[in-house]
Amino acid sequence: MVRGGPVSRQAPGPRRSLAGGPPAGTVERVFVLGIDPGLSRCGYGLVRRDEAGPGTVVAVAAGVIETDPRRPVPERLETMQGELEALLSEVRPDTVVVERLFFQVNARTAISVGQVSGLALAAAVRARCDVVEYTSNEVKQAVVGYGAATKEQVQRMVATVLGLDEDLRPPDVADALALAVCHLATLPLRRAIDLAVDR
């Protein structure tokens, strides 16, 4: 079941590729989809950055994909896979950002989170998106400025960056948007590194 989040889900319009550079006089747009994996609730958030002008970042769509805890796990995984594929084909992001897992965190749900992250990563590659993973600490560092930030601080900062005055709930939605914002924040550095390595 897909449940729309605080930002209404809508198609982002035609996908633009960064590869060839934008045609002169047009606004280049980058679409980044954050995915916060989870079997009961998988958050997603699509963020667009317009490269021309001040580089505004806008939340285009966000929500959660839910599966029924009363159904068997294999069936829920297949449902999740289908919903992720449908989401990717609908919003056609340039880049998909998935939370990188660490073994120690959230022992109780770690296995199903790992299973869903596997589905999300494979689906993103199959949809020909660039795929990036960040740890929770990297997201906090990029969004709030330090790795020990609380969940509430991250949520507030993401809402501020995206110009949303509404509460970002459920938290899975805020986490997904934070992943996308984190990627856009660290992108200039990554490009500089890539250029330096290519030289």
Next chain:
Amino acid sequence: MVRGGPVSRQAPGPRRSLAGGPPAGTVERVFVLGIDPGLSRCGYGLVRRDEAGPGTVVAVAAGVIETDPRRPVPERLETMQGELEALLSEVRPDTVVVERLFFQVNARTAISVGQVSGLALAAAVRARCDVVEYTSNEVKQAVVGYGAATKEQVQRMVATVLGLDEDLRPPDVADALALAVCHLATLPLRRAIDLAVDR
């Protein structure tokens, strides 16, 4: 990359369903595919049981699916997903048996094992197979007779049950075949329980 194991990989012939019972005078065959999830090496083993006669159990195909450790993890997951889908469509098992994971085991590789198990379970449901999970201890209990059996004891017992005098290597192949054998060993009990519950 798919690498054939000790038993040559071959198509198992037309799939027979248990649902309607076998036509009179024919041999009903059940195909069970065991999958031992892993990202560098995912073992699989297809076992067939002929219901008529003494109920012989035969290994039909076995091998490993490997992905290149030098490639990025998301790409390897997508490769693994494609290979699993191809395998399922080729051998068309009635039932797929995947090792059920526990959080504590093999900390170093637990996340990628979880990711691949998610892909295997979702692919099996999508291929309309019955899907069953057993823990490593349940497999040892069913195949050797006690849950604390060593890997070598399991390998030897699986080779004996399947009438193979060759070494079952790599161990991922033996583990996958053990999962399938475990399912066939516990199937009569499961059926009796289902019947009792339905009554």
